[in-house]
Amino acid sequence: xxxxxxxxxxxxxxxxxxxxxxxxxxxxxxxxxxxxxxxxxxxxxxxxxxxxxxxxxxxxxxxxxxxxxxxxxxxxxxxxxxxxxxxxxxxxxxxx
Numbered sequence: 782x783x784x785x786x787x788x789x790x791x792x793x794x795x796x797x798x799x800x801x802x803x804x805x806x807x808x809x810x811x812x813x814x815x816x817x818x819x820x821x822x823x824x825x826x827x828x829x830x831x832x833x834x835x836x837x838x839x840x841x842x843x844x845x846x847x848x849x850x851x852x853x854x855x856x857x858x859x860x861x862x863x864x865x866x867x868x869x870x871x872x873x874x875x876x877x
Contacts, residue, residue, distance in 0.1 A: 793817050800866065801828025805855040812862035820859070820866045827852030 795811055797804045800822030811818040820826070830836060833848030842851070860866065 791817075793819055795819075796821060799828070800824075800826030800856075802830055802852065802855060804828075805852065805859050808859040808864040808866070809855070809862060812859060812864040815863075818864055820864055821869050822866065823869060823871050825868065826856045826866055 794816040795818040797807050797811070797818060797820040800820055804820055804822070805826060808818060808820045822828075825831070827848070830848040831852045835845045836842070836848050836851055837845035839846065839851060856866065
């Protein structure tokens with residue numbers, strides 16, 4: 782995952798918050814539709830499935846697939862269509 786360069790004044794069509802399988806899937810559809818989209822995730826894309834040793838109930842993989850491999854494929858597909866992915870540090874609170 783490359784760093785996303787800030788583009789002051791840039792207008793995005795969509796910001797996807799969360800880089801789990803649902804967020805990556807949304808990102809794939811948005812990028813395929815040529816929308817200017819950015820996916821943000823607090824760590825690396827994939828969410829909990831990325832840490833799962835084996836996923837055996839995902840369509841298209843009857844023998845199962847490692848969680849890391851599945852989300853890596855999804856990430857590469859999304860980026861291949863032009864989706865930009867960025868990580869961020871969540872804000873824990875505000876003080877005056």
